[in-house]
Amino acid sequence: MDEALVRQLTPGVLGVLVRRGADFAAAEDAVQDALVEAIRVWPVDPPRDAKGWLVTVAWRKFLDATKAATARRQREDHVDAPQGPVPDVDDTLQLYFLCAHPSLTPSSAVALTLRAVGGLTTRQIAQAYLVPEATMAQRISRAKRTVAEVRFDQPGDVATVLRVLYLVFNEGYSGDVDLAAEAIRLTRQLAGVIDHPEVAGLLALMLLHHARRASRTAADGSLVPLADQDRGRWDTAMITEGVAILQAALARDHLGEFQAQAAIAALHADAPTAAETDWPQIVEWYDELAQLTANPVVRLNRAVAVGEADGPHAGLAALSTIDPALPRYTAVAAHLHERTGDLATAARLYAEAARAAPNLPERDHLTRQAARLNSQLPR
Amino acid sequence: MAKYLMLKHYRGAPNAVNDVPMDQWTPEEITAHFDYMNDFAARLEQTGEFVESQALAPDGVFVRFDGEGRPPVTDGPFAETKDLVAGWMVIDVDSYERALELAGELSAAPGAGGRPIHEWLELRPFLGCHSPVTGG
Numbered sequence: 001m002d003e004a005l006v007r008q009l010t011p012g013v014l015g016v017l018v019r020r021g022a023d024f025a026a027a028e029d030a031v032q033d034a035l036v037e038a039i040r041v042w043p044v045d046p047p048r049d050a051k052g053w054l055v056t057v058a059w060r061k062f063l064d065a066t067k068a069a070t071a072r073r074q075r076e077d078h079v080d081a082p083q084g085p086v087p088d089v090d091d092t093l094q095l096y097f098l099c100a101h102p103s104l105t106p107s108s109a110v111a112l113t114l115r116a117v118g119g120l121t122t123r124q125i126a127q128a129y130l131v132p133e134a135t136m137a138q139r140i141s142r143a144k145r146t147v148a149e150v151r152f153d154q155p156g157d158v159a160t161v162l163r164v165l166y167l168v169f170n171e172g173y174s175g176d177v178d179l180a181a182e183a184i185r186l187t188r189q190l191a192g193v194i195d196h197p198e199v200a201g202l203l204a205l206m207l208l209h210h211a212r213r214a215s216r217t218a219a220d221g222s223l224v225p226l227a228d229q230d231r232g233r234w235d236t237a238m239i240t241e242g243v244a245i246l247q248a249a250l251a252r253d254h255l256g257e258f259q260a261q262a263a264i265a266a267l268h269a270d271a272p273t274a275a276e277t278d279w280p281q282i283v284e285w286y287d288e289l290a291q292l293t294a295n296p297v298v299r300l301n302r303a304v305a306v307g308e309a310d311g312p313h314a315g316l317a318a319l320s321t322i323d324p325a326l327p328r329y330t331a332v333a334a335h336l337h338e339r340t341g342d343l344a345t346a347a348r349l350y351a352e353a354a355r356a357a358p359n360l361p362e363r364d365h366l367t368r369q370a371a372r373l374n375s376q377l378p379r
Numbered sequence: 380m381a382k383y384l385m386l387k388h389y390r391g392a393p394n395a396v397n398d399v400p401m402d403q404w405t406p407e408e409i410t411a412h413f414d415y416m417n418d419f420a421a422r423l424e425q426t427g428e429f430v431e432s433q434a435l436a437p438d439g440v441f442v443r444f445d446g447e448g449r450p451p452v453t454d455g456p457f458a459e460t461k462d463l464v465a466g467w468m469v470i471d472v473d474s475y476e477r478a479l480e481l482a483g484e485l486s487a488a489p490g491a492g493g494r495p496i497h498e499w500l501e502l503r504p505f506l507g508c509h510s511p512v513t514g515g
Binding site: 105106107108110111129130131132134135136138139140142166169170171172180205209210213223261357358359360361362363 | 380382424425426427428429430431471473506507508509510511512513
């Protein structure tokens with residue numbers, strides 16, 4: 001059976017239940033139950049109308065649960081809505097807004113989005129985030145309680161939805177769920193229900209990064225920096241798609257952070273070799289990006305680009321205006337010092353950066369850089 | 380989200396404010412202490428922030444490879460070892476500030492006289508297993 005199809009139908013089925021009068025939390029539980037049943041039943045007894053099947057089963061699960069909960073209060077009349085044809089209204093966008101509601105913490109919004117919009121099971125989400133299933137189940141119930149009073153038809157903020165999807169994308173891959181691919185699927189689905197240049201920008205950004213995934217890590221799991229990646233392993237079809245989506249978005253002249261980031265990713269993707277990268281144009285895009293966001297990481301990345309465009313001394317001058325406490329500052333300083341030929345300083349800074357690295361692959365990469373330079377230095 | 384380890388030490392941490400060994404507490408004070416710890420873990424599960432909790436026996440040995448064909452060498456236990464870990468709790472939280480807040484609450488577990496122990500807990504961030512996709 002096609003698990004991707006089931007997941008894709010999830011928000012639509014949930015929307016139908018909510019429109020029929022089910023409250024969001026109960027409807028979401030019922031849809032999750034229906035998904036689990038679909039996974040069990042469909043391989044031996046595939047439905048002709050997958051969405052209709054899911055709506056019928058989810059509605060029955062909802063009624064069963066509600067009747068059990070309200071038997072004493074005799075409220076069946078209220079919830080026993082007619083089982084007419086599935087209304088042709090797409091509530092997917094409302095679901096994205098609800099699951100990324102500003103009252104939720106980032107981790108709650110991520111978990112709720114993956115379950116209610118993404119159709120992942122609690123177990124899959126727990127595995128992907130390396131927490132016990134019971135903890136993830138509580139995180140999701142709590143998130144649902146937090147948004148219980150939010151009106152379903154209330155307009156939401158696209159920017160918060162995009163931040164949630166960006167977080168999911170950056171989690172990469174752990175457990176049996178490919179979160180980066182899932183983030184792309186959810187962003188693509190969002191782009192199908194709302195016409196917004198930043199949604200397109202984020203989708204383009206994800207595609208352009210995802211296209212390089214195979215080349216980003218070596219067989220032993222170590223990081224391969226952009227300059228050393230085997231560009232023959234980049235997914236050119238995905239790059240082409242990302243560039244086309246980005247160009248259409250940029251043509252609408254409503255520049256945003258994700259479009260600018262995607263433009264930078266596109267310039268990297270466009271270069272046949274690292275040496276042919278259009279660094280001056282990348283610096284210009286970082287200048288644009290700095291106008292759009294106060295995020296200091298942008299200035300750090302700009303210093304790297306300046307170092308490539310105008311030489312390492314210019315890069316170090318750009319770096320000198322940035323707060324050294326910023327994560328990865330020391331790694332950038334190490335790289336620029338190496339380019340100036342000051343290998344001793346670079347080696348010392350790489351080792352220092354490794355000690356402060358926020359994750360294992362970066363720490364190991366920086367340690368190797370320090371070791372590479374130290375082995376070239378006179379003892 | 381980030382995972383943090385809250386480490387409890389038998390030895391090696393600065394002295395707690397209410398620093399009375401547990402064998403000198405009343406049985407009720409001991410019960411109150413463990414109830415507090417269990418409630419704390421249960422509450423973190425409710426908030427979706429609990430990952431795991433373990434306690435360690437104080438006695439351990441050092442072990443090392445001693446060459447092909449030879450059994451590993453053991454040494455210890457060392458009664459004088461300065462740093463001795465007693466156990467840990469792993470949490471998964473939205474911010475460093477939240478991790479600090481939780482470590483503070485755990486340190487307030489009641490001890491002798493039913494008063495908070497004010498035990499020093501070591502808070503250590505986990506190194507993630509992957510680097511962000513948009514980083515390179």
